[in-house]
Each structure stands twice: as C-alpha cells, then as structure tokens.
C-alpha cells in the first residue's frame with residue numbers, strides 16, 4: 001500500500017531539501033518504526049536505573065513496549081513486556097521491583113528475570129500432551145535480539161543483524177566518555193526521576209533542533225534578555241550573579257555570529273557533534289574544589305585533557321541528544337506521526353562535590369525542563385512547524401544554509417570555518433534517514 005503510494009522514498013529527500021510528507025505521512029511513520037527505530041541500537045536507560053536484582057524499567061523501542069531488567073546474575077537484559085500466554089503486559093508500572101521473578105497478573109504464569117518460563121499453574125494437568133511446556137521457547141518472554149552497554153548506558157537492538165553498538169556509535173561515543181570522565185570515579189549515576197514531555201510534532205523536528213545553532217539567539221532571545229537584565233542588576237548590587245543566570249542569559253549574549261564560531265562534525269549513521277562550550281569553567285570556589293578532586297583522581301595532565309574537551313552537544317541518531325559537560329540526556333520516543341515523547345534525564349558525577357551536581361540540576365531545571373521558558377519556546381516552534389508542514393502552503397523543508405561548503409575528512413563532514421550555524425547536521429540526519437529507509441531488507 002505504502003509502496004504504491006510512495007514508489008521511491010529517496011525522491012523525498014534531496015541533498016538540500018526534504019518533502020513535507022517525511023514528517024506528516026502516517027505510512028512513512030510506520031515504515032520508519034520498522035526500518036529505523038526497530039532496527040538500530042536504541043538507548044534503553046542507565047544501569048543505575050535498575051540497581052538491584054528484579055528491578056525493571058519500562059522503555060519504548062519503536063512501537064514495542066520493552067522492559068529493562070536486572071537479573072540475579074547482575075546482568076541487565078531487555079525483554080518484550082509481553083506475557084507469552086495471552087499477551088498481557090508483564091509489568092504495568094513504569095518501574096519497580098518484580099521480586100524473585102515476574103508473575104503475570106492475568107493467569108499467574110511466572111518467569112525468571114531473563115524471561116525464561118519458571119512455572120505455569122497446574123502445568124502437568126493443564127499442558128500434558130500439548131506442545132507447550134518449560135522447554136518450548138514460545139512459553140518464555142521474548143528478549144531483544146541484542147543488548148549491549150557502553151560505560152553504563154544500555155542499548156538494545158531488535159534486529160539480529162547490523163553493526164555492534166561500538167561500531168554504530170562511532171565517534172559519538174565521546175558523549176558517554178566525556179560525561180563519565182568528568183566524574184572523579186569515572187562513572188555517573190542516574191538521578192532516578194525524569195521529566196516526560198509529550199510533543200505534538202514529528203520526532204525528527206525535535207532532533208533537527210538539537211544542533212540548530214542558529215535558533216537559540218532567535219527563539220530564546222526574549223528569555224535570555226530577561227535573565228540578562230536580572231543578572232546585571234544582581235551584579236551591580238552584589239558584584240557577582242550566580243552561574244545559573246548565565247545559563248539563561250547566554251541565550252541572549254551568545255549572538256548568532258558567536259554561534260557561527262562553533263563547529264559541527266557530522267558522522268555516519270546521522271550522528272552529529274556541536275563543538276563549543278558555554279564557558280562553564282569559571283574560577284569560582286566550587287569549580288576549583290571540584291578540579292582539585294579531579295586532579296587527585298587523575299593527575300594534572302589527564303584532568304586538563306578531560307576538562308578541556310570542547311563539546312556542547314552530541315546527537316546520536318535517531319533517538320538521543322546528550323549534553324555531556326552538564327550531564328544531561330534527552331531520549332526521543334516516537335509515539336505517532338505527530339506525537340513524540342521525550343524523556344529528560346540528568347546524572348550525578350560519582351565522587352564530585354555536591355555543588356557540581358547542583359549546577360547540573362540548575363541547568364536541567366532552567367533550560368531543559370518543561371517548567372522553563374527555554375523548553376516552552378522550543379515546544380511552541382515544534383508544534384507550529386508540524387502544523388505548517390501539515391498544510392498545503394508548500395511541499396519542501398529547506399536545509400540549504402551553508403550547503404555545498406562542508407569539508408569532508410575521513411568519512412566525516414565538518415562545517416567550514418565560521419559556519420557553525422550551518423544546516424549540515426539536518427542534512428546529515430536526512431542522509432542517514434534515506435539510507436535506513438531504502439536499504440535492502
């Protein structure tokens with residue numbers, strides 16, 4: 001049906017523009033779920049979300065309800081949240097602890113944490129002579145085809161074939177290295193709650209915004225200006241405003257030309273990195289105390305290397321946006337062609353002093369949470385974009401800013417000098433999209 005209506009999906013995407021149906025056609029969305037989200041490595045969660053045996057967390061991969069669960073052997077697995085008896089979801093709660101085993105709430109089939117069948121009520125009398133029993137894999141909970149983790153971040157792929165997690169991540173793994181290396185103990189720990197935002201727009205609109213370095217000084221200008229006014233008043237009165245004001249005022253003080261000084265790096269599989277940093281290495285006592293702890297853990301040279309990593313944002317296509325220097329992560333869960341759930345998480349640097357966590361929390365609340373004006377500004381744009389794209393007012397989405405000026409280096413596309421606001425990251429994401437959507441199956 002889809003193939004009849006849309007004979008050649010690659011015609012939807014040109015190097016500098018994309019047809020609007022890519023964002024609005026429900027059939028395209030269904031195909032995206034099959035060919036992208038249910039095939040590639042999708043971020044499930046952090047190992048510290050399930051610290052004890054039996055702990056589970058629900059996660060959506062494409063259209064599939066899944067469970068991330070820790071077993072008694074301490075291994076974290078990912079299972080379909082579906083009872084093999086009559087299809088009931090095994091866990092209705094978003095997260096919890098299953099105890100010694102999973103027990104289905106419908107007819108009490110029980111399962112080990114790896115999904116294997118443990119018991120069926122009256123198994124002998126009920127199933128003797130049938131083809132069902134402990135040895136039939138159809139009676140166990142189906143696991144994700146592949147599960148791997150990198151530095152505590154768990155990914156699953158529902159496809160048997162494809163690159164390994166490390167091959168898939170490629171250079172984008174720096175997101176996790178940068179986040180964990182900034183911890184004196186070399187690892188992070190999840191703050192066990194997150195904001196969930198339901199966006200009334202296609203999932204790609206959110207991702208395309210993440211490395212859109214032109215938009216902050218426009219979309220967030222009013223918020224940035226208001227914060228800057230207050231920041232100046234406080235500075236006048238007390239000499240120094242708290243760093244949290246800078247997190248907001250930067251949206252006004254970092255103007256378009258300054259964003260152009262940053263750079264984007266565009267990698268295979270649609271992953272992209274925005275280099276540049278909002279100047280969060282001040283010389284205040286909290287930062288100096290943290291740097292002293294880091295030096296004790298790593299020595300001076302390595303500490304400088306770690307704190308000198310110049311990354312603002314890493315986008316791991318098609319579902320993750322990481323701001324590693326501030327320990328923030330946003331996971332994208334597409335729910336429908338015009339409905340997208342984002343989970344907004346933040347992390348603690350293990351071994352770092354409390355004020356460094358407070359800084360991450362401030363950024364989380366002030367910039368990424370649904371209660372801030374920054375996030376609200378973006379959400380309104382996303383909704384308006386989707387409305388406009390659903391109209392007959394035009395057929396194409398334009399990604400031509402600095403088109404033709406990207407520099408190719410070792411299989412990666414770098415934006416040219418002083419072109420940080422290039423739309424190269426959007427072009428790179430769409431290039432990956434076409435590859436996934438038209439790949440031979």
Ligand code: FES
Nearest residue numbers: 083085086104107
């Ligand atoms: S549906 Fe799970 S035991 Fe019947």
Ligand SMILES: [Fe+2]
Nearest residue numbers: 215216219378
């Ligand atoms: Fe924004």
